[in-house]
Amino acid sequence: MSTETVADQMLLNLNAAELEAVQALQQEMGLEDPAAVMHALLRQAAQRALVVCPSCGHSAHRTTGDDASCASCMSVLHLSDGIWQVISLQA
Numbered sequence: 001m002s003t004e005t006v007a008d009q010m011l012l013n014l015n016a017a018e019l020e021a022v023q024a025l026q027q028e029m030g031l032e033d034p035a036a037v038m039h040a041l042l043r044q045a046a047q048r049a050l051v052v053c054p055s056c057g058h059s060a061h062r063t064t065g066d067d068a069s070c071a072s073c074m075s076v077l078h079l080s081d082g083i084w085q086v087i088s089l090q091a
């Protein structure tokens with residue numbers, strides 16, 4: 001299943017108010033179709049939610065707003081000026 005199909009299915013499941021919001025955002029963001037809005041929103045949400053460990057490149061998970069830990073290399077990460085930095089390496 002392609003991501004296009006997933007976005008289309010998500011659009012089909014929106015209620016009237018949500019669909020209206022997507023259409024407003026489409027205009028606001030200057031995107032060509034509602035599915036592109038879903039892709040853009042997902043990307044933005046993912047960037048906020050997902051942390052990539054600068055030490056090993058695996059995804060780390062947030063512990064608090066500005067802190068995260070990597071389960072792969074056990075690094076403790078801290079968000080500083082919008083950049084995730086390793087503050088401690090646990091051997």
Ligand SMILES: [Zn+2]
Binds near residue numbers: 055056072075
């Ligand atoms: Zn790591």
